[in-house]
Every structure is written in structure tokens, then in C-alpha cells.
Amino acid sequence: MKGVAGFLRRIGAMIRKEFIQLMRDRVSFAAMVSIPLLQLILFGYAINTTPRHLPTAVLAYDNSALTRSILAAIENTKYFSITRHPVNEAEAEHLLRSGQVLFVVEIPAGFERAVRRGESPALLVSADATDPVASTSALAALGRLVETSVRRERFNLDDAPEGSGLEKAPPPFEFRTHPRYNPAAVTQLNIVPGLLGTILTMTMLIFTALSVTREIERGTMETLLAMPIRPVEIMVGKIAPYVMVGAMQAAMILGAAVLLFNVPVVGNLALLTVLTGLFILTNLSIGYTFSTLAQNQLQAVQMTFMYFLPNILLSGFMFPFAGMPVWAQWVAETLPLTHYLRMVRGILLKGATSADLVQDILGLAIIMLVAMVIAVKRFRQTLD
Amino acid sequence: MNAPAGAAGGVPSARHRAPDYAIDVRGLSKSFGTNQVVRNLSMQVKRGQIYGFLGPNGSGKTTTIRMLCGLLTPDQGTGTCLGLDILTQGRAIRRHVGYMTQKFSLYADLSVRENLEFVARIYGVPHADEAAREAIVALGLEGRERQLAGDLSGGWKQRLALGACILPQPKLLLLDEPTAGVDPKARREFWAQIHDLAAGGVTVLVSTHYMDEAERCHEIAYIAYGELLAQGTVESVVTASALHMWRVTGPDPAALTRELMETPGIELVAPFGTSVHVGGRDRAALDIAIARFAGREELVWRPDRASLEDVFIDLINRSRDNFR
Ligand SMILES: Nc1ncnc2c1ncn2[C@@H]1O[C@H](COP(=O)(O)OP(=O)(O)OP(=O)(O)O)[C@@H](O)[C@H]1O
Numbered sequence: 001m002k003g004v005a006g007f008l009r010r011i012g013a014m015i016r017k018e019f020i021q022l023m024r025d026r027v028s029f030a031a032m033v034s035i036p037l038l039q040l041i042l043f044g045y046a047i048n049t050t051p052r053h054l055p056t057a058v059l060a061y062d063n064s065a066l067t068r069s070i071l072a073a074i075e076n077t078k079y080f081s082i083t084r085h086p087v088n089e090a091e092a093e094h095l096l097r098s099g100q101v102l103f104v105v106e107i108p109a110g111f112e113r114a115v116r117r118g119e120s121p122a123l124l125v126s127a128d129a130t131d132p133v134a135s136t137s138a139l140a141a142l143g144r145l146v147e148t149s150v151r152r153e154r155f156n157l158d159d160a161p162e163g164s165g166l167e168k169a170p171p172p173f174e175f176r177t178h179p180r181y182n183p184a185a186v187t188q189l190n191i192v193p194g195l196l197g198t199i200l201t202m203t204m205l206i207f208t209a210l211s212v213t214r215e216i217e218r219g220t221m222e223t224l225l226a227m228p229i230r231p232v233e234i235m236v237g238k239i240a241p242y243v244m245v246g247a248m249q250a251a252m253i254l255g256a257a258v259l260l261f262n263v264p265v266v267g268n269l270a271l272l273t274v275l276t277g278l279f280i281l282t283n284l285s286i287g288y289t290f291s292t293l294a295q296n297q298l299q300a301v302q303m304t305f306m307y308f309l310p311n312i313l314l315s316g317f318m319f320p321f322a323g324m325p326v327w328a329q330w331v332a333e334t335l336p337l338t339h340y341l342r343m344v345r346g347i348l349l350k351g352a353t354s355a356d357l358v359q360d361i362l363g364l365a366i367i368m369l370v371a372m373v374i375a376v377k378r379f380r381q382t383l384d
Numbered sequence: 385m386n387a388p389a390g391a392a393g394g395v396p397s398a399r400h401r402a403p404d405y406a407i408d409v410r411g412l413s414k415s416f417g418t419n420q421v422v423r424n425l426s427m428q429v430k431r432g433q434i435y436g437f438l439g440p441n442g443s444g445k446t447t448t449i450r451m452l453c454g455l456l457t458p459d460q461g462t463g464t465c466l467g468l469d470i471l472t473q474g475r476a477i478r479r480h481v482g483y484m485t486q487k488f489s490l491y492a493d494l495s496v497r498e499n500l501e502f503v504a505r506i507y508g509v510p511h512a513d514e515a516a517r518e519a520i521v522a523l524g525l526e527g528r529e530r531q532l533a534g535d536l537s538g539g540w541k542q543r544l545a546l547g548a549c550i551l552p553q554p555k556l557l558l559l560d561e562p563t564a565g566v567d568p569k570a571r572r573e574f575w576a577q578i579h580d581l582a583a584g585g586v587t588v589l590v591s592t593h594y595m596d597e598a599e600r601c602h603e604i605a606y607i608a609y610g611e612l613l614a615q616g617t618v619e620s621v622v623t624a625s626a627l628h629m630w631r632v633t634g635p636d637p638a639a640l641t642r643e644l645m646e647t648p649g650i651e652l653v654a655p656f657g658t659s660v661h662v663g664g665r666d667r668a669a670l671d672i673a674i675a676r677f678a679g680r681e682e683l684v685w686r687p688d689r690a691s692l693e694d695v696f697i698d699l700i701n702r703s704r705d706n707f708r
């Protein structure tokens with residue numbers, strides 16, 4: 001009996017101590033509250049696996065009442081949202097390759113006339129099929145929904161009695177869909193390049209996130225600060241070795257992607273190398289910034305994790321970017337992984353060029369600069 | 385606090401005297417939150433001197449040293465280190481100051497040699513590897529240069545830290561309890577080395593809790609509750625205390641100590657083996673107090689001179705009265 005009492009007393013003391021320590025660590029506490037909340041909000045509101053309102057470009061060589069009502073019907077399916085009106089095929093191609101739109105609908109010249117003559121002309125729909133989740137259901141909806149609604153409206157076939165044969169009449173026009181880049185809808189082709197970005201994000205962040213806090217925790221920061229070395233010099237010195245580590249990891253993952261998963265390399269490998277370097281640097285800078293903000297290593301890890309979560313969920317890695325509400329897309333634009341995923345998928349699968357990726361390159365560079373400036377400004381040169 | 389006025393007056397004279405003072409600070413104050421840790425502290429240390437910095441735990445020694453080398457920004461006060469402004473020229477000061485932290489703060493996961501080379505490179509010492517090797521020989525760490533610094537014994541860590549500190553040949557050394565946990569022989573060697581450095585023109589500010597080390601300094605300062613209570617040569621500090629001391633020997637020193645403490649007129653009682661140190665600043669009152677014990681045959685009274693420790697205990701007793 002006495003043994004049990006002692007057992008419970010010691011456990012009680014231990015629980016008490018742990019609890020005090022837990023409550024004293026504000027960041028840990030914040031992490032405990034915010035991680036579930038963040039997940040709930042992101043999964044609940046932002047993520048949609050049957051995405052709607054996907055950005056679509058219309059290349060219209062024929063502008064008529066019929067084409068207008070077809071476009072209206074396309075938007076009425078709720079799967080498509082016509083955001084761009086390119087003037088030629090080159091522009092349409094650029095929009096698709098840079099990921100600004102997922103579909104290009106091309107209306108050939110003389111379309112209406114051809115319909116009236118009963119030639120059953122084709123509307124050409126090119127889809128970015130790199131992410132099968134995003135494009136498949138939309139494409140499926142296209143033929144069915146649009147056709148019936150256009151028939152209804154233009155040809156008043158509503159009243160046609162069941163079995164009269166009229167609704168079985170040959171369709172007035174057809175959709176010719178053309179899934180691009182990943183025509184076989186192989187999920188790996190989308191996931192594996194994405195993994196390159198995801199793995200790099202996690203490892204790079206953790207490396208530098210611990211670097212400053214480790215020195216503070218071990219007490220070596222006091223000696224370091226008393227030496228004639230500038231904050232920028234400390235930052236560059238701490239980041240540089242990991243650029244090499246990151247490059248090595250990237251090469252490994254890319255090799256495995258090509259050899260094991262048959263991911264094609266359509267675009268320019270040199271461009272991918274340079275942009276991967278930029279991405280690695282950006283993540284290292286962000287990790288370093290966390291390191292200057294956190295009080296200890298545990299906090300640095302928690303910050304990294306809190307940051308990693310939206311990167312995974314919002315960047316388009318797990319769920320289609322285009323399917324998220326606008327606010328979530330804006331949040332995602334501030335995350336490096338979002339930009340890098342467009343780059344790596346664009347270059348590997350679509351053969352995107354630097355001109356196609358200008359916006360994402362700029363986005364990444366800005367994020368990196370902001371992180372570095374914050375890190376240098378936040379770096380405490382004194383122990384105050 | 386009269387710090388701002390003192391500070392304003394201090395600047396021109398500080399500039400004027402810069403050549404002969406390695407440290408010249410006036411009116412330094414520092415608070416952490418509401419806790420004022422250093423109060424209106426002024427300190428002048430001549431070049432080439434060994435300056436002892438003493439005071440009880442938590443009195444603000446480390447905080448003061450950190451302000452001197454720019455690791456903490458003083459809330460108030462101004463001053464110079466090596467003629468450079470501590471508020472604006474921190475970087476230049478760091479190049480010429482060696483700071484040895486109280487807690488071991490070299491890289492535990494680097495070897496002895498790697499630590500020394502790192503320091504040499506940061507300070508731009510020419511031929512860093514050569515300089516590191518010489519330092520290893522000077523430290524007597526040959527054969528152990530590949531050992532991880534974290535695996536050294538406590539005393540050896542202190543010696544390595546000092547070696548790293550003097551490697552870039554600083555003009556001013558700030559040593560925070562460098563001999564804590566160091567054996568007597570190594571301590572003696574350490575002080576011999578400090579005196580060599582001082583003879584070569586290096587100024588040394590060294591904090592310590594050891595009285596014998598204080599006596600090896602050219603000048604000392606005593607700080608308690610963040611306030612500098614005494615400053616000068618050991619001799620002058622003892623004299624300035626105006627303490628009169630007796631040593632009394634008897635059969636039961638513990639009981640005697642309790643009895644003496646309750647006797648009015650006696651300000652200081654310190655048991656010392658079989659004898660007890662008794663003192664006060666008012667000579668007449670002390671004599672009257674001792675006269676009460678005149679009939680006690682078993683007690684032997686002898687006049688004594690105040691030790692540095694007596695002086696410090698008296699100082700802290702009195703400052704506690706002022707602050708509590
Ligand atoms: N970063 C800090 N934050 C809050 N309080 C601090 C900090 N650093 C020091 N203090 C407080 O300042 C006071 C003086 O500390 P300091 O380390 O200067 O004393 P010290 O004289 O070096 O003591 P010791 O002889 O024990 O080394 C202490 O009460 C300490 O708690």
C-alpha cells in the first residue's frame with residue numbers, strides 16, 4: 001500500500017512539473033491550439049477534391065449567339081470559370097504551360113455556320129492533365145452538361161417526347177478533349193515532382209531553423225556575439241553549407257523520379273537546377289528567420305511545423321490549387337512551395353520555359369528577400 | 385539617479401583621459417524588466433593593470449562585463465573601452481577585446497584545435513592553423529588537440545577558453561570567473577600568465593570570488609546589489625573600511641559566535657576555525673562590547689587587522705541595510 005502511495009506521489013510530482021513547464025512555454029501552447037485549428041480550417045474550407053471554378057481560357061475565332069450561349073453553359077456547369085481571352089494559340093499555350101489556366105477552349109472560325117449546316121463541328125478543349133484530380137471530373141461534366149443545356153436552350157428539344165428519337169439525334173456539335181502533359185492520368189507524374197518540393201521544404205527548413213537557437217541554447221552565442229563578426233556573415237555562413245546538402249537531396253529525388261517513376265523531363269534541366277537552387281535558398285532563409293524568432297530549439301521545430309502544414313495543404317501538392325477559394329489561393333501565393341510546384345511540374349511535364357515561369361520566379365525571389373531581411377533585422381546582436 | 389548629469393559631464397573628460405584608461409565608463413545602469421541590476425556604475429581601469437571585480441552572486445558583475453564588450457546595451461551611461469565608445473563602436477571594440485564567459489561557451493562538438501582555429505579565423509589572425517598549434521602548446525594540450533572540447537574536464541575547459549581568448553592578442557581581457565573550478569596549481573599558473581600579459585601592456589578585468597586572487601590584482605572593485613561600493617588598491621580598500629578587528633579564541637566557537645552576534649557594538653562576527661573574527665567601525669563601542677567578556681578566563685583576545693573578506697562582508701551587510 002505504501003509502495004503504491006509513493007508511486008502515485010512521484011507520478012503526481014512529475015505531472016505537476018511537466019504541466020508547469022508546458023504552460024510556461026508560450027509557443028508550444030500556441031502550437032497546441034493553432035495546429036488543430038489550422039488543419040480544421042484548411043481542410044474544412046480551403047480544400048476541395050472535386051474542384052470547381054477552374055481557370056479557363058477561351059480562344060474564340062467565332063463570336064456568335066451560339067458560341068456565347070455555349071460559353072455561358074460551360075460556366076454554368078460551375079466547373080469552369082473563364083478568366084482569360086488569349087488572342088492566338090501561342091498565348092493560349094503560354095497560359096496553359098505556366099499554370100495560369102487549366103483549360104483552353106478553342107472555338108474554330110465559322111463554328112455557328114457549321115452547326116446550322118448540321119456538320120457537327122468540334123470544339124477543341126485542351127486540358128492541363130498533370131493533376132488528374134483537377135481535370136477529370138470537369139472534363140466529364142463538359143460533354144454531358146453543356147450539350148444538354150445548349151440543346152435545351154437553342155433547339156428547344158425539351159418538349160420532345162420521350163422516345164420520339166429526337167433527343168437521340170446526332171449532336172449538333174461535339175467536344176474534342178485533349179488532355180495534355182499527362183494523358184494517361186498517372187497520379188505519380190503529378191505527385192513525384194511535387195515530392196521534390198515538399199521534401200526539400202521540410203529538410204531545408206529544419207536545418208536552418210535550429211541553427212541560431214542551438215547556439216543560444218548551448219551558450220555559444222555569447223562568445224560568437226563577442227567576436228568581430230556581422231549578422232549577415234553569420235547568416236551566410238550558416239546557410240551556405242546546406243545549399244550543397246539541398247542540391248544533393250534534389251539530385252537524389254530527381255534521379256529516383258526519372259528512374260523509378262518514369263517521370264519525363266520535357267523541359268530544360270539546367271533551368272530546373274537553377275530554380276531548385278533558388279527554392280532551396282528561399283527555404284533556408286525562412287528557416288533561418290524562424291531561428292532568429294524562436295527562443296529555443298523546440299519552438300523552432302514547432303514554428304517549422306506550423307509553417308509546413310499550409311505549404312503541404314495549400315500549395316497544390318496534395319489538393320488542386322485551382323479548386324481552392326480565392327483567399328486560400330492568395331495565402332498560397334506567399335508560400336514558396338506553391339511557386340516551386342508550378343516550376344517543377346511545368347519544366348518536367350510541360351516543358352515550361354523561364355518566360356512561362358517569370359511570375360513564379362519573381363514570387364520566390366521576393367519571398368526569399370523578405371525572409372533574409374527579416375532574419376538580419378531580427379538577429380539579436382546583443383543579449384538584451 | 386544623477387546618472388544623466390554625471391554622464392554628460394563624463395564625456396569630455398573620458399575623451400581627454402582615453403590614452404591612459406583602457407576602461408572608462410560613467411553612470412552605467414541596466415534593468416531587466418523592473419529589476420535594476422546595475423545602478424549608476426562608474427569604473428576606470430588604467431592600461432596594463434589587472435583589475436579585480438568582486439561581489440556576491442547576482443550583484444551584477446557579469447551584466448557589467450557584458451555592457452563593457454557591447455553584449456548588452458546600457459539603459460543609461462556612457463564610456464569608452466580602449467578609447468572607443470561602448471555605445472557606437474562595438475564592432476571595433478570586439479576586435480581588440482577578449483571576453484571569457486562565465487559559462488563555458490566554446491563549441492562542445494568541435495575539437496580543441498578546431499575551436500582555436502575558428503577563433504583565429506574570425507579575428508583574422510594570420511596563419512590560423514599555425515597560431516592554433518602554438519596556442520595548444522602554450523596550453524599544454526598537446527596530444528589532446530583532437531579531443532572534443534565538450535569532453536574536457538571542467539578545469540581544462542576553463543584553460544582552453546582562456547587560451548581561445550588570448551589567441552587573437554587582445555588589448556583588453558574581460559575574464560568572468562576564469563578560475564572557477566580550477567585546481568590550485570593551475571590557478572597559480574593562470575595568475576602568472578595574467579601578470580605576464582599585463583607586463584606586456586594588456587589590461588585585464590577579472591571577476592572572482594577568491595580573496596587570494598583579489599590580492600593579486602593591482603586594483604579591485606567591489607559591487608553589491610548593482611552598486612559599486614569600493615574601488616582602489618587592496619590596501620586602500622581595507623584602510624577605507626575603517627574596521628577594527630579582534631580575534632578571539634575559546635572552547636566553543638559556535639556558541640561564542642551566537643553570543644557575540646547579539647552583543648551591541650559588534651558589527652561583524654565571522655567564525656574562523658577555533659577562533660572568531662570580531663569587528664566594528666566604532667572603536668569605542670567595540671572596546672566597551674569586548675570589555676563585557678573581560679571576566680571570561682577561557683577566552684583569549686588578540687587585536688587583528690581586517691582582511692579583505694572582513695571588509696567585503698561589512699560592505700555587504702551595510703549595503704543590505706541600505707537596500708532593504
Ligand atoms: N538576461 C537576464 N534577464 C533577466 N535577469 C537577468 C538577466 N541576466 C542577469 N539577470 C539578473 O541580473 C542580476 C545580476 O546578474 P549577474 O549575472 O550580472 O550577476 P553576477 O554578479 O555575475 O553573479 P555571479 O557571481 O553569480 O555570477 C541577477 O539578479 C540576475 O538574475
Ligand SMILES: [Mg+2]
Nearest residue numbers: 445446486560
Ligand atoms: Mg556572473
